[in-house]
Amino acid sequence: MGEIKKSDMVNSKTVSLLHKLSQTKYQGLKDTTDSNYEYLFNIGDDLGANIEEGGDVDVNREEIFIKAKTAKETLETVSDQAHEFFKKIKKKIDTYKKLELISQIIAAIGSSAILITLLNEFEENKDMKFKLQLISGVIATIGSILSIFLNRGLGAWSFNRRNRVEDYDNLVESKLRSERLLRDLVPKIQIFDALEDLEEVSKIINETEDLSEKVGVLIADYS
16 A cells, blocks of 8 residues: 555644534544544644654554544535534624625714704804714714725735635635545545555545544534
8 A cells, every 4th residue: 555654644723623513423433433543533633643662653544444434434524514513604704795795884874964964053163063073083983984894804904804704715715625525535434445655545634634634613603
């Protein structure tokens, strides 16, 4: 199968995401795994593998099989639960858009022709004119501040918060990617004992790790 080092095929983010999305699947997989490989399910283990003192070592077939099954369970979970996160992201976007409309209405009222007309009507009454100017300014300021806050929530200030619309698009892409990886991985698991070259399986495991890291960050705000 060629030399595959433990550090060349990690799955810590995959394990963490499976634990986060489905503790039932995580525990079921852990419970049915040989106790010699329980360390593969340690949450937060950077390598997802025991690296012996003295350097990295080759990974054996059993460990690759366990990591492949973990990848499969995680990919299925991402695909199955994506729709729930679609709803959560869309709900936040819709809420912000509704509030944004309200902020625009408030800002418009603050600078409306009605208030300008009232100011002209009280041209001689300095006290009333000042009060109307103050009210107009406060309303306009509130509308502007609310608009800025909402734009920030939607992600307009990308250095402070990810764009929620982009979150939605990235989740769609992640779902499609998880389904593609599943199509490639499942047949290989089914004939795993007959496979001589496990490089492709290793590649899929690493791609799943990359996907799991991105999805984990993506759904953090919506869990």
